[in-house]
Amino acid sequence: xxxxxxxxxxxxxxxxxxxxxxxxxxxxxxxxxxxxxxxxxxxxxxxxxxxxxxxxxxxxxxxxxxxxxxxxxxxxxxxxxxxxxxxxxxxxxxxxxxxxxxxxxxxxxxxxxxxxxxxxxxxxxxxxxxxxxxxxxxxxxxxxxxxxxxxxxxxxxxxxxxxxxxxxxxxxxxx
Amino acid sequence: xxxxxxxxxxxxxxxxxxxxxxxxxxxxxxxxxxxxxxxxxxxxxxxxxxxxxxxxxxxxxxxxxxxxxxxxxxxxxxxxxxxxxxxxxxxxxxxxxxxxxxxxxxxxxxxxxxxxxxxxxxxxxxxxxxxxxxxxxxxxxxxxxxxxxxxxxxxxxxxxxxxxxxxxxxxxxxxx
Numbered sequence: 001x002x003x004x005x006x007x008x009x010x011x012x013x014x015x016x017x018x019x020x021x022x023x024x025x026x027x028x029x030x031x032x033x034x035x036x037x038x039x040x041x042x043x044x045x046x047x048x049x050x051x052x053x054x055x056x057x058x059x060x061x062x063x064x065x066x067x068x069x070x071x072x073x074x075x076x077x078x079x080x081x082x083x084x085x086x087x088x089x090x091x092x093x094x095x096x097x098x099x100x101x102x103x104x105x106x107x108x109x110x111x112x113x114x115x116x117x118x119x120x121x122x123x124x125x126x127x128x129x130x131x132x133x134x135x136x137x138x139x140x141x142x143x144x145x146x147x148x149x150x151x152x153x154x155x156x157x158x159x160x161x162x163x164x165x166x167x168x169x170x171x172x173x174x175x
Numbered sequence: 176x177x178x179x180x181x182x183x184x185x186x187x188x189x190x191x192x193x194x195x196x197x198x199x200x201x202x203x204x205x206x207x208x209x210x211x212x213x214x215x216x217x218x219x220x221x222x223x224x225x226x227x228x229x230x231x232x233x234x235x236x237x238x239x240x241x242x243x244x245x246x247x248x249x250x251x252x253x254x255x256x257x258x259x260x261x262x263x264x265x266x267x268x269x270x271x272x273x274x275x276x277x278x279x280x281x282x283x284x285x286x287x288x289x290x291x292x293x294x295x296x297x298x299x300x301x302x303x304x305x306x307x308x309x310x311x312x313x314x315x316x317x318x319x320x321x322x323x324x325x326x327x328x329x330x331x332x333x334x335x336x337x338x339x340x341x342x343x344x345x346x347x348x349x350x351x
Contacts, residue, residue, distance in 0.1 A: 001199040021326065024176040028203040128320075147301075147320055147329055153196065155296075155328045156320055 002029050002153070006116050008108070008126035008142070009037045011084055012044065014159040015127060021157050022125040023092055031123075032098040036115050037085050038108040039078065047073035078103070109145030117151045125155045177326070180206045181294035183285050183315075185213070186257055189300035193330045194261050197298040198268060200328075206296075207271040210261055211288055212254040214278040251276065282318035290324050298328045 007022040009015055019035075026033050040046070047070065085101050092099040100119075104111045116124055128143045143156045182197040184190045194210075201208050258274035265272035277284050289297050301316045316329050 001196060021176055025200075025204070029199075143320065144317070147316065150331065153328060153330045155326055157326045158323065 002123040003031045004034065004119065004121045005029075005031050005123045005125060006034045006036060006112070006119065006121035008112050008124065008146075009035050009085060009088060010043065010108075010127070011037070011081060012127070012129070014129070014157070017159075018125055018127040018157045019088055021155070023095060023097060025123075025125070025155075026092070026097045027095060033092055033100070034115070034119055034121065035085055035088055035092070035099065035101040036112060037081055037101075037103045038111045039081065039103065039105045040108055045077065045080075047077050108142045109149065112142070112146055113149045113151065122152045123155065124150055124152060125157065127157050128159055130159045177204050177296040178206045179209070179292065179294045180296045180298060181209050181211055181285070181289050181292060183211050183213070183281070183297065183299045183319075184258065184261070185281070185300075186254065187300070187302075189302070189330070193298055193300040194264075196328065196330045198265055198270060200296070200298070201265070201270045202268055208262075208265055208273070209288075209292055209294065210258045210265075210272060210274050211285065212258050212274075212276045213281040213284045214251065214254065214276065215281050215284075282315045282322070285315070285319050286322045286324070295325045296328060297323055297325060298330065300330050 002025070005022055005026050007019060009019060022033060025031070082103055085103060089099050089101050102115060104115070112124065112126070115121075124146060126143055126146060129141075131141060143154075147154055147156070177200065180197055180201055182194060184194060197208060200206065254276055255274070258276065262272040262274050275288065277288065279287075285297060285299065288294075297319060299316050299319055302314070304314060316327075320327050320329070
């Protein structure tokens with residue numbers, strides 16, 4: 001029934017739970033896993049681009065430095081997330097589950113659905129950030145998008161109530 | 176991980192797929208099942224209260240009331256029979272299964288039952304409404320996703336191919 005399980009990883013607090021759920025399922029169903037991490041600007045820790053438009057427009061030297069610094073930060077960030085993904089892959093492989101991985105750039109919802117389609121996943125496991133109301137409308141709900149556009153079945157793992165407060169704080173600072 | 180799985184069934188074409196998925200999961204994880212049927216006014220083939228409305232006053236006779244009641248009883252029994260048949264299939268496969276039939280709004284009833292029984296996974300189908308019909312009829316899976324106390328497995332229905340083709344358009348729209 002479920003032989004190819006796609007797991008959405010975002011390195012947040014609830015992501016660990018999502019991974020464990022998927023791993024347990026994969027073990028008991030003897031299915032294979034695909035870990036997907038989507039690089040997206042709304043993610044925590046994503047490097048912000050320094051744009052001092054008024055200065056940098058006139059100072060090409062400074063502009064170049066800023067660009068270089070930004071691309072360096074970006075590379076570090078990409079490397080870090082890639083390494084974290086690799087750890088998870090190793091953990092799953094150690095548990096005896098065939099695991100594949102990919103890291104993409106884009107809008108999480110549509111990227112997840114695209115990967116699910118091209119890889120031929122028959123189950124998507126993802127977490128819920130727990131946004132609702134206004135923050136859900138503004139930040140968007142990945143789980144909601146995936147639920148409506150996925151080519152296959154979807155398991156949405158609820159975030160722990162403990163993580164609720166921190167998520168809400170985060171949402172508050174974003175808005 | 177998943178030890179108590181609540182399965183929402185509504186006697187529609189999709190229900191079989193939902194049940195199969197839940198049974199498969201329960202078998203491999205050793206979980207127990209609760210098969211839930213919600214009697215609601217939304218459901219297809221639900222009896223309508225037959226009243227004739229001539230211009231001055233509605234006619235509502237005892238026979239009509241009795242007919243209506245009999246119809247409800249028929250629906251209730253057929254729902255219970257359906258659940259019992261599936262429960263037997265599950266038990267034959269070595270999975271503990273119980274049946275529950277409640278009345279109410281499906282979305283709320285499913286979440287309430289999950290909380291009461293302390294389920295750790297809800298398995299539900301998707302009617303595949305989107306756009307206007309989803310907005311009007313409401314999406315049970317969407318409500319459950321947002322209000323469930325536990326993880327939710329949404330089993331895609333027969334409309335998958337139709338949604339498949341719409342996905343790239345939406346993706347293109349998003350990125351532009």
